Amino acid sequence: MPPEKMPHKMNHKGMNASPRMRNSGASSSNGGNDVDHPAEDRHSAIPGATGGSNASNHSHNVNQAHRHTRQRGAGGRNMKSNVFLMFLGAALYSTILSLTSLSSMSLPSVSISMSMDGVPVTTDSINIIKSISATLDSEHFLMELDKERTYTGDCKKHYLSNHTWGKLVAPYTDKLEAKNIVARMAISGLRIIPTIAYYNEHNASNFTPPFFRSLNENGGAIIKPTHFSGGVAQVYQNLYHCFKKCTKKTVDKMPVNNNDYTYLVARSTMATDLQNLYRKAETETQYQYIPRGIIIEPRLRVENMMEYHWWVVNGHPVFVCLRCNDPSTGPAGSYFSMRFKRLQIKMEGLPQCRADLEKPNTWDKMVSIVQQLGNNLPNGIIRIDLYASENDIYFSEFTFTSNGCRFYYDPLVADAFLYGALYGYFTPRQLTPGFVEQAINQRFWYVVPLLHHLNPKDNTTHNAVTDMSMISGHPNDWTTCRRTKWHNTHNSTDRCFGLVSNLDQNYPIRCVGVTSDDLFVVGQWRIASITAAWQRVDWEWGMVIGAIVVLLWVSGVGKQEKEWQLPVIIAYLVAVTIYKYFQPTNMGLISPESLGTTIADSYRAFVSVHPMESQIIAWSHVATYWFEIAAWRSRTVQGVLFWYFMYEIVTSFVNEYAHQTEEERPVRCLRVTFIHATQQYAVNDVVRAYLLPPFFVYVYLLPKLIFKWIPFMNVE
16 A cells, blocks of 8 residues: 655756766767757657658758869869879769768658657657657656655555554554455466465464374475565474574574474474564564464475566556576575566665566466456455466465565666656556666666776776676666766765756766766667757857858968878867867866877777668768868868868768767767766877877778678678
8 A cells, every 4th residue: 555645756967067077067069969959859859750851951951062072172172182082083983872872861760769668659659749748757767866766765654553553554564364365266277275274372272282293194284474584384294394474593494303302493483573562563563463363384396497576566467577496606586577578676685586487378467467466455465475387376475575675676667667666756557668678678778887997806907887797777866876986986885876967858878988087977869860860960169160261262372282281180189288278177188097098098989980781870971081181182262271171060960960869879889978077188089080080990890891882892
């Protein structure tokens, strides 16, 4: 039953300022995406949101840019080298092909991440608008967590020491009465373990030595209290011992036929259990309202069975913990959805089962039984425990305060999911297996270590940028901030929470970059968007260069030809450096690390974020990075500035859009966090963004692209 005081739904924040490194308050528009986004762009972040209008706008913008390129292409007449003209023509042709493919390509068909009733809501669905608000509400709830908005936190606050609630659930907690309640439901296929005997303070004397020894027959028996958790003993194979929450004198296996010594131990234990309350009954108050008793049941052949802990919220099964005995770890457990898909849930002190568990034959039957049980139980969060063999299913017990509400689930989103289902953040129709799998397994946050780790074995430096496995995905900010402490001991969890709370909460992908002494957060949209790519272009600088180009063209200045306009190129790069140095997010002129480290890190990052599977990204680079080579080769001041203008606007936009099509979220997070980190220092950023890319693209990427995608040269 829900407590008397239900927590209010959380207010979702929409702050757009992305924190910069080293305690700075805002991130750059290029590195941190700290800009206001129109409503249509926010909706485009939802998988399945329409991309048709964006594609048409993109086609129009790209065609305009191409026409502008042709109009300004007259400057190429200043270049007398026939070889370079041939290269320019080929590159221009590839630009046309690439931009055309960008404008006409169809975005991946992705359904809304939170499906309704098991059926993904796509862009063609007439009900998409109705589902967006509910979907965003549930997504935000799962991404913005605190420990109070969880099943465990809510249990600690409202259920433990709650006598009103304890009285209501006591009959379902009573081991004997629970069996009677389930028996009255008469659920087909669910077996109830028979009761051999029941003892209380009035008839305990009926527990005699002959009866005790007879329990060893017919497969043994289980002896357990009805009024608390634990104290469970068994008589099996002529041995008696306690195996769950036992006293020291009963934990050892003792022979049943031992001149009544073992009988006396069993009877003494029974008498003690009948006199005492459960040791945790002060907080788990339901045990205070259960008549004190001992039941004896036939022992199930548990060696041929599995134990299942089904979590049910307001009558709806959500997920199940399959208990097992792993040879290497002992008792273990793994979590599954209602269609037997593994969930990435861990519980403290409970190792996970091996990965090759097979779906049991009785699975579908168990799901049906749990659903029927849930329909006949009071509202609230209840754990239904079953035993199942290949053919039979047995009821075990109901649990309302699992583990005394001491341990939170990892990730915390699983704990919060139970809370959200209880208090209506998710409708009953949403609680489908697919919804649960995505809500718990989906990763919204990614921790990207941008560190130089010292290997103690050989004292060599390992750069985390080269190892994609170092990037960890998390479903919420709580587990994310806990993970950052693994990489950076200088950042407290509170500081991490302070930074992530400033990120625009509408971003569906949230990347946390961790350096040796700091961290920062960068947001990303899930689906490629013209608006988002447009906002990553540095329009202030681009328009200044564009205005200068127009003034030079109108006035006729800068047409004089020289073999190489090196002073102009150097002057331009110096101007860019000065411009970046005075940006609000700048940390200094040059990084404490050497430029050689910047070059090496840039190469590693470039290789990592340009997998050959992303063909559109590779072709967009090949088609547009020649603008910078054209600037280097131009013989006039006008030509240098024009091609740099094209590089600032067209290359930035096209490649940013292409990178948004990358489906691997860790790859996207590595790229944006590395760029953001490098932008903190003006000289390092100029080296990364203006000097290295043409070499990386045409020396590394283009040959790999040719060998990968041209059939007769593919050597794989």
